[in-house]
Amino acid sequence: MYPIAYTDVLAAQDRLRPHLDPSPLRHYPLLDALVGHDIRVLVKHENHLPTGSFKVRNGTACITSLTPAEAALGVIAASTGNHGQGLAWAGAQLGVSVTICVPEGNNPEKNAAIRSYGATLLEVGARYDDAAHACATLAVEQRRTLVHSTNHREVLAGAGTMTAELLAQAPEVDAVVIALGGGSQAVGAVVAASSLKPSLEVFAVQSEGAPAQHDGWHDGHLRTGIAARTFAEGIATGSCYPLTFEALRLGLRDFVLVSEDAIAQSVRDLWRITHNLAEGSGATGLAGLRRLAPRLAGKTVAIILCGGNLDASRAAIIFNGGTPR
Missing domain, CATH: 3.40.50.1100 (Rossmann fold)
Incomplete structure (x- = not known):
């Protein structure tokens, strides 16, 4: 299936x-x-x-599927770059707040691109898995919709x-x-x-x-x-x-x-x-x-x-x- x-x-x-x-x-x-x-x-x-x-397809599909209540609270995701950019771009088009967690030392050019679309970028943890763990915790605390890059x-x-x-x-x-x-x-x-x-x-x-x-x-x-x-x-x-x-x-x-x-x-x-x-x-x-x-x-x-x-x-x-x- x-x-x-x-x-x-x-x-x-x-x-x-x-x-x-x-x-x-x-x-x-x-x-x-x-x-x-x-x-x-x-x-x-x-x-x-x-x-x-291609990740802008994924981000736009997610942002456009939110209920009005979910859109008002915003979304959060962990990313090393392209997933974060896709969500940030879609959020900017549709007026939805986006927070992206990246690992420390992440590609600075991708970080800059994520910020350029108005998203909040947080550098947390040494590896992607660490950023993803922090992201899941913040999603609960901030009541944001968690958008995993795959799941x-x-x-x-x-x-x-x-x-x-x-x-x-x-x-x-x-x-x-x-x-x-x-x-x-x-x-x-x-x-x-x-x-x-x-x-x-x-x-x-x-x-x-x-x-x-x-x-x-x-x-x-x-x-x-x-x-x-x-x-x-x-x-x-x-x-x-x-x-x-x-x-x-x-x-x-x-x-x-x-x-x-x-x-x-x-x-x-x-x-x-x-x-x-x-x-x-x-x-x-x-x-x-x-x-x-x-x-x-x-x-x-x-x-x-x-x-x-x-x-x-x-x-x-x-x-x-x-x-x-």
């Missing part, structure tokens, strides 16, 4: 329509040549959405609008390769595909430095509190999540790991070929497709450039040929 139905995705799509335009889906022949195996590669440019990430039905419904949109733009797509952190994109994809195109193969990719979800998917055991060491903070997940775990086990065609070097190379390749700046998680789909290419020979495959919020310090390392550590 999936945690949401396709009707939830449709409802989210209706609520998002006044606020968000569809993101572009583009074909780059040079990416076909790079990947090889006679694969036609399509890029879903979620980096062109407000805040530069939230409206987050999953908002993420599902991406694949529903993709299949309307290119119904011929055979497979989609998705970077997986918490799993909202991937669960949204399998839910949308189950109604719109059951033959669509959904593949997930994670960094070798953050393998908790991957390892749990393969052996069927939820992981929690596993160290995550990857420069791709959007997929730096050290735990599996109850709301998405079984759905991922049921709906994914496969789940693979890629190296940090492969992710950095994919950032460079996407810039060189598409002239779009991808953050680490935004380039992970391409890295995964290159690993999966022999299995997808001759097919039309979409990759998701899910975020473009690469900070300047990491960009300097990557474009000088290195990999951030």
Whole structure:
């Protein structure tokens, strides 16, 4: 069973329509040549959405689903950046107060972006898990609605609008390769595909430095509190999540790991070929497709450039040929 139905995705799509335009889906022949195996590669440019990430879908779906009483009290969430930005942007559009808890030393550029939308930003704890714990406590104290970046039905419904949109733009797509952190994109994809195109193969990719979800998917055991060491903070997940775990086990065609070097190379390749700046998680789909290419020979495959919020310090390392550590 999936945690949401396709009707939830449709409802989210209706609520998002006044606020968000569809993101572009583009074909780059040079990416076909790079990947090889006679694969036609399509890029879903979620980096062109407000805040530069697909997470604005999730945040807007959540904010627009609040009751008047909930909206008056506001929302709170833990984030390392993109989830917080998505909620902050949506809150600004709809006049809802947003508080975001981030770990100390979080990406300063993402912190600045969250604040720029009028949200209150609190730096608490050394790790994301610490920020999430503090966030849960504050939610009770302040009577705010807690919006988890993954364990939230409206987050999953908002993420599902991406694949529903993709299949309307290119119904011929055979497979989609998705970077997986918490799993909202991937669960949204399998839910949308189950109604719109059951033959669509959904593949997930994670960094070798953050393998908790991957390892749990393969052996069927939820992981929690596993160290995550990857420069791709959007997929730096050290735990599996109850709301998405079984759905991922049921709906994914496969789940693979890629190296940090492969992710950095994919950032460079996407810039060189598409002239779009991808953050680490935004380039992970391409890295995964290159690993999966022999299995997808001759097919039309979409990759998701899910975020473009690469900070300047990491960009300097990557474009000088290195990999951030």
